[in-house]
Amino acid sequence: MIQVEQVSMEFNLNRGKVRSLKEWLFAKVEDEKKRKKERFLALSNVTFSIEKGEIFGVIGKNGAGKSTLLKVLAGIMKPTCGSVKTKGTIAPMIELGTGFDFELSPIENIYLSGSILGYDKKFLDEKIPEILSFSELWDFKDNPVKYFSSGMVARLAFSVSTLVVPDILIVDEILSVGDIDFQKKSYQRMLELMGSGTTVVYVSHNIESLQNLCSRVLWLEHGKMKQIGDAKEVCSNYKNNKEE
């Protein structure tokens, strides 16, 4: 389903800095050697494969390369070397609220965001009542989202992102959304998705939820694979390592 072979991702820290003409002109004068040093290996030589229907977890500290890995999987970034092969539709939930325009109403946003996530009109027409019920926003369906509380926006965003059962679901820590009731509801929805045969790649700092949900877990450290295997084993190792 997903095959990742020897993927490395290198960032040039100088890249992206030059923004104005003045800086560009003076950057030319700078020492070339100094620039070469400023490279950062976000992922190095990562190889693994995920079976269809598997729930695969990724753990690691901040900056270990988890989000970069997800972005590479979702096709947003091209790896510096190595290859990623995926089969089927991918729904990335790297962040919630993809493409929301706060001037628009929830319904307009569902169409906008849904279209960006790759769904067609017919499908969205059918799903709108379901989304509005799930996010509990029927009363506000025609008000611009800019007047919403952040919890309301998050509820809407979560409902849009999880409205479909994709072949591959990429999730970056989104269960902590809204109030406690909604959190329970969204957790339930995730379990539903995961139980329906979707392949899930799930990144979280919450070791317990990883242990409960995933079959296998990959532990990343400084962009390298520290350990991969049974969820419980990897998670307990990670925990012990943290406590030391």
Next chain:
Amino acid sequence: MVYILKRQQKEKLFISQKGIGVTLNYIKKIVSLKKYKFMLLQLVKRDFKVRYRGSFLGILWSVLNPLLNMLVLSFVFSRVFKAVDNYKMYLLSGLVIFNYFSEASNLALSSVVNNFGLLTKVYFPKFILPISKIISSAINLFMSVLAFFILGHFMDVHFWWGYLFLPYILLCLMIFTIGIGMILSALQVFMRDIQYLYGILLTIWMYATPILYPLTTDVIPESMIPVLQQNPLFLFIDFFRKVTLYSSIPSAMDFLRCATAGLISLLLGLVVFKKTQDNFIYYT
């Protein structure tokens, strides 16, 4: 000899196979674009809705804006350029075309930079962003062309069958603008000065295009006329004026030059955009 022949045949076969591969790839690409048509539509709709939200006259501004603009300018300049017949309509025709180009290219310029939030979250063909701006501005263009027709009705500019050529020139203009918009949007990612430089360039471009003034020897030095005639925007405006103001059919050469200007710009835009788009994400 036989060996060579065989090899040639093999090569031919190989080349044709490769050709099929390439066409297949293109077909795949076009099919995948169809998938994004709905997204493009939604982006255009969004622009349209947000643009006039909260304004009292709404879309009427698309009609009023060029008209008011024309009134102000004609008040100032109609005495200077007395020699031009129907100066108000002459001015308006130039403004309609140039304003579209200036608005659409400016919006396209910032389209990628303003949507970095999207680029870092989902995969989609990035050129949809500048193209959506070109299309949403085109709605404005059609409204102002409509305003031109309506005013023209009272100002001695009448419909005739030559108007059937107007969609052609508007299409050329849009294709040209797409190309320029793609180049600008890509460059803007790497260097944020582009928007300021382009602002200045647009002002120069506006005065270098015969919008306010006629292209005659009493206004422009004779040696400059052939230079100004190379301006693609002038080609479009001139075509438009020939059809509407002078009720004449542009020459075959005019048709060809307009299409060429559009296609060259589009090609350049595609090349620049394609070469740079994978690096956009590092400059967020």
